[in-house]
Amino acid sequence: MNALIPRPRTRPAPGAVHVPGWLSAEEQRHLVRACREWAGGPVPIRHTRLPRGGVMSVRTVCLGWHWQPYRYTRTADDVNGGRVAEFPGWLGDLGRRALADEYEDPRAGETYAPDTALVNFYDGQARMGMHQDKDERTGDPVVSLSIGDTCVFRFGNTETRGRPYTDVELASGDLFVFGGPSRFAYHGVPKVLPGTGDPATGLASGRLNITLRVTGLT
Numbered sequence: 635m636n637a638l639i640p641r642p643r644t645r646p647a648p649g650a651v652h653v654p655g656w657l658s659a660e661e662q663r664h665l666v667r668a669c670r671e672w673a674g675g676p677v678p679i680r681h682t683r684l685p686r687g688g689v690m691s692v693r694t695v696c697l698g699w700h701w702q703p704y705r706y707t708r709t710a711d712d713v714n715g716g717r718v719a720e721f722p723g724w725l726g727d728l729g730r731r732a733l734a735d736e737y738e739d740p741r742a743g744e745t746y747a748p749d750t751a752l753v754n755f756y757d758g759q760a761r762m763g764m765h766q767d768k769d770e771r772t773g774d775p776v777v778s779l780s781i782g783d784t785c786v787f788r789f790g791n792t793e794t795r796g797r798p799y800t801d802v803e804l805a806s807g808d809l810f811v812f813g814g815p816s817r818f819a820y821h822g823v824p825k826v827l828p829g830t831g832d833p834a835t836g837l838a839s840g841r842l843n844i845t846l847r848v849t850g851l852t
């Protein structure tokens with residue numbers, strides 16, 4: 635249904651681009667299969683615990699580097715002590731292609747070398763508060779891919795959690811990149827819209843989000 639209504643590419647802030655319908659149906663199915671495998675381990679997907687005792691409503695599994703609030707480590711000391719799965723080469727290729735398409739310049743992504751991915755699963759109730767992605771030591775862009783149920787993605791400014799911000803609907807297959815002056819902008823997911831995803835992706839319900847990042851760590 636929604637596919638009948640073309641959704642144009644938008645730039646909610648300088649350095650931030652939303653490219654609707656970027657992933658093909660086959661790429662979405664492939665990513666769902668891969669996420670299902672990563673969710674099983676070596677470090678199983680889990681609700682991240684926050685330092686002050688809270689628990690995030692999304693479930694997360696990491697590749698390459700393990701993220702826990704508020705640092706990256708090689709082993710998942712807050713889960714099972716295991717080493718996270720390798721960051722696969724094909725996911726880096728996808729990230730480079732995302733930047734090339736985002737900038738509409740085939741060379742733009744050439745030097746982009748993401749070394750970590752956070753895979754987030756949202757059920758109908760899950761959300762994510764406004765935050766900055768700032769535990770990376772580089773200013774390289776974050777590439778975000780969405781599959782499954784549509785969500786409201788709130789993209790703000792670098793100064794405060796509040797306004798000005800723009801609410802963007804991220805649907806299955808959408809690409810969102812934030813870099814440059816928007817790299818450290820606050821963003822969050824106030825709402826997932828249950829029942830909006832297509833089960834043909836392999837995801838019967840809920841939303842997957844995969845963000846690719848460059849940690850700058852060795």
Ligand SMILES: O=C(O)CCC(=O)C(=O)O
Nearest residue numbers: 752754767787823843845
């Ligand atoms: O789910 C999303 O679209 C955003 C996820 C996010 O901001 C994060 O993992 O840091």
Ligand SMILES: [Fe+2]
Nearest residue numbers: 765766767821
């Ligand atoms: Fe984030």
